[in-house]
Amino acid sequence: MDKNKKIYVAGHCGMVGSAVWRGLKSKGYSNLIGKSSRELNLRNQKEVNDFYNLEKPEAVVDAAAKVGGILANKDYPYQFLMENMQIQNNLIDGAFKNSVEKFIFLGSSCIYPKFAPQPLKEDYLLTDSLEPTNECYALAKITGIKACESIKKQFGKDYVSLMPTNLYGYNDNFDLKSSHVIPAMIRKFHEAKVNNHNTVTLWGSGTVKREFLFVDDLATAVVHALENKLPGHLYNVGTGTDVTIKTLAKTIQKIIGHKGNIIWDSSKPDGTPRKLMDVSKIIAMGWRYKTELEQGLKKTYDWFLNNSHNHKENKLN
Numbered sequence: 340m341d342k343n344k345k346i347y348v349a350g351h352c353g354m355v356g357s358a359v360w361r362g363l364k365s366k367g368y369s370n371l372i373g374k375s376s377r378e379l380n381l382r383n384q385k386e387v388n389d390f391y392n393l394e395k396p397e398a399v400v401d402a403a404a405k406v407g408g409i410l411a412n413k414d415y416p417y418q419f420l421m422e423n424m425q426i427q428n429n430l431i432d433g434a435f436k437n438s439v440e441k442f443i444f445l446g447s448s449c450i451y452p453k454f455a456p457q458p459l460k461e462d463y464l465l466t467d468s469l470e471p472t473n474e475c476y477a478l479a480k481i482t483g484i485k486a487c488e489s490i491k492k493q494f495g496k497d498y499v500s501l502m503p504t505n506l507y508g509y510n511d512n513f514d515l516k517s518s519h520v521i522p523a524m525i526r527k528f529h530e531a532k533v534n535n536h537n538t539v540t541l542w543g544s545g546t547v548k549r550e551f552l553f554v555d556d557l558a559t560a561v562v563h564a565l566e567n568k569l570p571g572h573l574y575n576v577g578t579g580t581d582v583t584i585k586t587l588a589k590t591i592q593k594i595i596g597h598k599g600n601i602i603w604d605s606s607k608p609d610g611t612p613r614k615l616m617d618v619s620k621i622i623a624m625g626w627r628y629k630t631e632l633e634q635g636l637k638k639t640y641d642w643f644l645n646n647s648h649n650h651k652e653n654k655l656n
Contacts, residue, residue: 340398340566347372347396349381349430350403354510354554355445355503359400362558363565372396382422387429391437398441399434400561401427401483407517409472409542409610416475423479431486435496442498443564444487445557446480448550448575448614449473450502458617461502461573470611488572499569501560504577504616508554508635509642521551521636524588525643528597536599539592542607545585550577550615553635556628563626577616578628584609587632594636 346363350356351373363371372394380386381403405422412419427444434442451459452467464484469477487498507521515523524541531537560576582590588601630638 342367343370344368344397345370345372345395346398346400346565347394348400348402350401353402354508354512355506355557356402357510358508358554358558359402359561362555362562366562381429382425384429387433388436391433395437396439398565399430399439400443400445401430402445403430408519408523409608411517412473412476420475420479423476424482427479427483428486431483431490435490440496441565442487442496443561444483444498444500446484446500446502447477448502448504448616449477450480450484451614453611457613458579458615459575460617461575461620464573472608472610484573491572497568498572499564500573501564501576502573503557504550504552504614506552506554506557508639511639513643520549520584520587521591521639524591525595525640528592528595529643531599532595532597536597538600538602539597540602540604541588542604543584543609544605545588545603546583547609547611548581548583548613548615549587550581551632552577552628553630553638556630559629560621560626563624567624569624571620574621574624575616575618576621577618579616579618581613581615582632590633591636594633594640
């Protein structure tokens with residue numbers, strides 16, 4: 340891929356988008372476009388179409404989304420459904436209408452049925468009911484996948500969807516009201532440590548298993564998809580290994596140096612029992628993750644310590 344090709348990274352200020360931006364820069368791509376939410380409202384179709392008409396990007400990475408943890412998804416289902424559909428529909432349709440040949444759509448492993456066989460294969464999409472706690476977000480992402488698949492099938496354009504497993508890393512959202520499990524744990528254990536190693540209360544039973552991918556490893560998968568024409572339309576991106584939430588908590592507790600107790604509040608929801616990704620398709624295309632979980636957690640905690648002023652809700656950019 341020409342290093343001077345104009346690439347638009349939607350959501351370049353967020354955790355995923357900023358990682359993609361770093362990944363492209365590190366590979367020598369110099370003609371990158373990024374717009375903050377103040378500069379471009381992705382929920383506004385006219386603004387997005389005007390942007391495409393003006394900038395004429397040759398490739399687009401859609402890393403923009405309204406995201407949050409179990410509580411946020413439970414409390415604001417309409418916003419998670421509607422805002423994500425508005426964002427992705429404007430970006431995908433605008434790219435198609437402006438002859439963008441290459442589009443990378445980023446989703447989430449929550450698109451798969453709650454009780455799908457493990458590990459999750461791409462073929463399991465739409466074979467059963469979804470996890471209720473994030474159903475609206477998942478439905479939005481599924482429509483984005485189907486839009487890209489339809490454009491690829493009907494018009495032959497290189498529109499590909501990458502479905503990462505649970506992500507964490509630099510620029511994560513550490514707001515306890517809307518964060519995912521790793522940043523929430525990092526903040527809870529850190530604050531408990533500095534407050535005389537207070538007891539930490541965590542949601543659920545701790546027995547469910549989750550797979551985690553360092554966000555900069557996802558960025559390498561995005562760059563790989565940009566630099567190669569992948570034959571399929573949907574690829575899982577992950578490590579292919581998972582851990583229990585209890586093991587995750589103990590690992591983070593050790594990294595932070597918290598010496599207090601952990602209480603598991605089993606009255607709170609666990610979510611899907613397991614979400615392990617089958618990543619054999621993308622491995623066959625030449626990509627594999629690099630960062631092991633403990634190494635990635637240490638990097639993330641270091642970033643947290645160096646950005647203590649930034650522990651607020653990570654809004655859409």
